[in-house]
Amino acid sequence: MVSLVSLGAAVAQRVGRWAIPGRLRISLGGLRRLPFRRSSVRGYASSGGGETVGLLAGCVMDPWFGNVHYATIGLLEMAGYRVVVPKGQTCCGALAAHEGAADDALRMAAVNGEAFAEVDLVVSNAAGCSAHLAEYGHWKVPAVEERSVDALRLVADAITDGRLPTLDTTGERVAVHDPCHHRHALRMVSAPRVILRAAGYEPIDIDPAGMCCGAAGAYSLLRPETSAALGATKAGEVSATGCSTVATANPGCEMQLRGHLGDEVRVAHPLELYAEVLAVSPR
Numbered sequence: 001m002v003s004l005v006s007l008g009a010a011v012a013q014r015v016g017r018w019a020i021p022g023r024l025r026i027s028l029g030g031l032r033r034l035p036f037r038r039s040s041v042r043g044y045a046s047s048g049g050g051e052t053v054g055l056l057a058g059c060v061m062d063p064w065f066g067n068v069h070y071a072t073i074g075l076l077e078m079a080g081y082r083v084v085v086p087k088g089q090t091c092c093g094a095l096a097a098h099e100g101a102a103d104d105a106l107r108m109a110a111v112n113g114e115a116f117a118e119v120d121l122v123v124s125n126a127a128g129c130s131a132h133l134a135e136y137g138h139w140k141v142p143a144v145e146e147r148s149v150d151a152l153r154l155v156a157d158a159i160t161d162g163r164l165p166t167l168d169t170t171g172e173r174v175a176v177h178d179p180c181h182h183r184h185a186l187r188m189v190s191a192p193r194v195i196l197r198a199a200g201y202e203p204i205d206i207d208p209a210g211m212c213c214g215a216a217g218a219y220s221l222l223r224p225e226t227s228a229a230l231g232a233t234k235a236g237e238v239s240a241t242g243c244s245t246v247a248t249a250n251p252g253c254e255m256q257l258r259g260h261l262g263d264e265v266r267v268a269h270p271l272e273l274y275a276e277v278l279a280v281s282p283r
Helices: 002-015 022-029 066-078 094-098 102-115 127-133 142-147 151-160 180-185 190-198 224-241 251-261 270-278
Strands: 052-055 082-084 121-124 148-150 173-176 202-205 245-247 266-268
Touching (some): 066 082, 066 151, 066 270, 094 127, 102 142, 121 127, 121 142, 127 148, 127 180, 148 151, 151 190, 151 270, 173 190, 173 224, 190 202, 190 270, 224 251, 245 270, 251 266, 266 270
Parallel strands (some): 052 082, 052 121, 173 202, 245 266
């Protein structure tokens, strides 16, 4: 299904957004530019030693946000971790759980429990996936829950203890949108700001109250009018800062923001922004 959507979106990106059905225009219109041929990080394994981190590829992140994976792998390796991306993994199950498909969510959790059985930490760079992994005990795989950690937290900790560098401040301001899964589920707001400061940026809060951007998984498809109103409000908050870049760490949030901001503001993952200034890539 994702492969078909990817191909259709890649075609639409080249012929114009009018080719995307109206209900999908904002969300899919906010996609990064997609290649016709998919690549995947599944099967990747670092050559070095150190504590082993298993990266969740993700059903959305892997085909649509590959650069975020490369940035994540490069930074974690620089911090001294060995990174593997098990081939046998599947979707984390968050979307299935949200839609009430409990049997599917249980099945996906069981598959991932086996795929990540040999790693020290299970890491995701997508807020929604991280929040779901943190509840894997409910889905009968407590061993994954106990070892799960969001990639931003792992990188921020490495910056704090000196395993990753902090660059001189450039004075460039970057707006920060906290995904609901980070702010309200994982209670994690400091990590992206630590990372942006380490990259030399000045993080700018756009919404201290932490209102949802309106993406919310399938919500943008099920409640498009409300979703669009929330997205427009969030985009207005970003524009009001005058920043040319906004950082967010969830694919749905990124697509929602880009769909409303267009080319006015760059929307990027905090780990991408940090990896770029360090010129980091996987070994």
